[in-house]
Amino acid sequence: MKRFESYGGGLPGVSLDDLSGWLIVVEGTDGVGRTTHVNRLRAHLERLGYAVAETGLSRSDLASRGIHRAKQGNTLGSNAFNLFYATDFADRLQQQIVPALRSGFVMITDRYIYSLIARAIVRGADPDWIKKVYSVALRPDAVYYLRIDVENLVPRVLADGPFDYWESGMDLPMGEDLYESFIQYQSRVIAELDGLAREYGFQTLDATRDVDAISEDLCARVSRLLQDRRPALATPLS
Amino acid sequence: MKHVETYGQIPNQSPGRLFIVEGIDGSGKSTQLTLLAQWLRSQGHRVVFSEWNSSPIVRATTARGKKRRLLTPLTFSLIHATDFSDRVERDIVPALKAGAIVLADRYVYTAFARDVARGVDPAWVRALYRFATVPTLAVYFRVPLDVALYRILSGRPKLKWYEAGMDLNLHPDTTESYKLFQARIQAEYERIVPEFGLEVMDATRPVEIQQRLLRQLVTPHLNPAASREQSRRAVVAETGG
Numbered sequence: 315m316k317r318f319e320s321y322g323g324g325l326p327g328v329s330l331d332d333l334s335g336w337l338i339v340v341e342g343t344d345g346v347g348r349t350t351h352v353n354r355l356r357a358h359l360e361r362l363g364y365a366v367a368e369t370g371l372s373r374s375d376l377a378s379r380g381i382h383r384a385k386q387g388n389t390l391g392s393n394a395f396n397l398f399y400a401t402d403f404a405d406r407l408q409q410q411i412v413p414a415l416r417s418g419f420v421m422i423t424d425r426y427i428y429s430l431i432a433r434a435i436v437r438g439a440d441p442d443w444i445k446k447v448y449s450v451a452l453r454p455d456a457v458y459y460l461r462i463d464v465e466n467l468v469p470r471v472l473a474d475g476p477f478d479y480w481e482s483g484m485d486l487p488m489g490e491d492l493y494e495s496f497i498q499y500q501s502r503v504i505a506e507l508d509g510l511a512r513e514y515g516f517q518t519l520d521a522t523r524d525v526d527a528i529s530e531d532l533c534a535r536v537s538r539l540l541q542d543r544r545p546a547l548a549t550p551l552s
Numbered sequence: 553m554k555h556v557e558t559y560g561q562i563p564n565q566s567p568g569r570l571f572i573v574e575g576i577d578g579s580g581k582s583t584q585l586t587l588l589a590q591w592l593r594s595q596g597h598r599v600v601f602s603e604w605n606s607s608p609i610v611r612a613t614t615a616r617g618k619k620r621r622l623l624t625p626l627t628f629s630l631i632h633a634t635d636f637s638d639r640v641e642r643d644i645v646p647a648l649k650a651g652a653i654v655l656a657d658r659y660v661y662t663a664f665a666r667d668v669a670r671g672v673d674p675a676w677v678r679a680l681y682r683f684a685t686v687p688t689l690a691v692y693f694r695v696p697l698d699v700a701l702y703r704i705l706s707g708r709p710k711l712k713w714y715e716a717g718m719d720l721n722l723h724p725d726t727t728e729s730y731k732l733f734q735a736r737i738q739a740e741y742e743r744i745v746p747e748f749g750l751e752v753m754d755a756t757r758p759v760e761i762q763q764r765l766l767r768q769l770v771t772p773h774l775n776p777a778a779s780r781e782q783s784r785r786a787v788v789a790e791t792g793g
Contacts, residue, residue, distance in 0.1 A: 322673075322676065323673040323675070323676055324673070325626060326624070326625040326626055326670065326671040326672045326673065327624065327625050327626075327670075327671050328624075375622060376613065376616065376617050376622045376623070376627060376631075377613050377631070379612075379613070379616075380609060380610065380612055380613035380616075383609060383612070384609045387609075389609055390607075390609050390610070390638055391637060391638050391640075391641030391642055392641075393637045393640075393641060393683055394607070394610070394634050394635075394637040394638035394641060396637075397630060397633050397634035397637050398610065398613075398634045400630050400634075401613070401627055401630040401631045401634055404624075404626045404627045404630050405622070405624075405627050408624050408626065408627070409622075440557065440682070442557060443557065443679065443682050443683075446676065446679045446680075447679070447680055449676070450626060450676070
């Protein structure tokens with residue numbers, strides 16, 4: 315039996331037959347603390363002896379520079395932006411995620427297609443269309459959704475500095491007021507993620523808790539998953 | 553999964569017109585489109601030219617991907633869709649709203665043919681381009697493969713990696729790979745023509761005959777107001793001078 319398959323028609327020219335490893339997704343909106351938890355999870359798994367690799371949005375060799383340039387000037391149409399992120403994702407899927415799984419790594423991805431889908435929908439993309447575009451993605455072993463409401467998100471974001479232009483949806487017609495726009499934009503992104511959580515079966519973690527409590531919860535859940543679902547290739551001795 | 557809308561469902565509802573040409577390399581479509589543009593301008597129409605792969609921001613990424621051979625069939629498809637989408641949003645749709653005649657040398661059908669020839673799922677790539685306006689008129693320049701290959705290979709010294717389909721490992725020799733790749737693309741075009749109702753031009757006929765036929769195809773779609781406007785202006789110019 316295949317360990318991994320894509321949501322839709324598969325990846326052109328890429329065999330998924332020889333994949334092992336695990337694909338772990340950490341999802342959540344901007345400023346919820348994903349990076350902290352990904353770092354702690356990685357350290358935890360490495361202590362247990364797993365080989366861990368990591369990826370995240372706009373970190374592709376192909377498109378990361380172009381995306382950063384386009385963001386500086388807000389010079390790309392919004393639908394084109396959606397597709398630019400899809401290009402970045404597809405490059406990472408084929409150049410980072412698939413090779414890591416082929417080598418039996420635990421691949422942790424700091425956000426996956428779901429944040430990209432949610433953001434595209436908030437920016438006016440047709441939901442069926444953008445989900446179809448991302449149907450090339452591999453179905454992960456688990457999606458851990460760090461869930462927070464906007465009221466609790468605001469103090470966390472402010473602790474890290476001023477509101478970010480893009481994280482406040484300032485490219486959208488939500489008014490000139492950065493704070494108001496942030497509240498509106500993030501509320502909509504969170505609402506979309508909540509919908510996707512039901513549709514794609516995320517495990518939801520309450521991210522309003524203390525940081526240590528969240529990371530203990532996350533590490534325990536992932537450890538359990540890795541023990542329950544050992545890939546056949548990883549158990550040569552018995 | 554719910555019904556996913558696909559390409560072909562967004563008609564042009566603007567006052568402008570969108571005329572596009574398609575065909576394999578060496579089919580002569582670009583020559584014909586250039587001649588058509590000159591004629592339309594001489595008739596007093598406002599003409600906007602839109603070329604494949606022309607958005608400045610995305611172009612840098614595409615160039616990087618091609619130069620370093622980073623592109624897979626999937627990312628090749630997506631980066632071109634990104635570029636095309638930017639072109640639609642920035643160039644094509646506003647020009648159509650302004651009532652211009654937009655001429656496009658290649659359109660979504662190029663992606664359908666080329667990406668599927670690379671192994672991309674046909675239904676997926678059609679859904680990918682769902683956002684694109686259906687052209688007023690699409691003309692496919694049909695030419696025998698050996699004629700097109702002769703035109704290209706006798707004139708051009710060096711074929712590029714992706715252009716020759718070298719990423720598909722069809723043949724170690726660039727020219728041989730190019731031939732095999734073009735044959736695949738042509739086979740896809742032949743599926744696309746009936747699927748989307750493209751007009752077919754016999755591209756083996758003399759240039760001037762093809763141009764006459766192309767003008768005939770375009771004429772019923774032209775807005776007579778534009779040429780009326782031109783004659784009115786001519787009258788004003790006469791009486792004024």
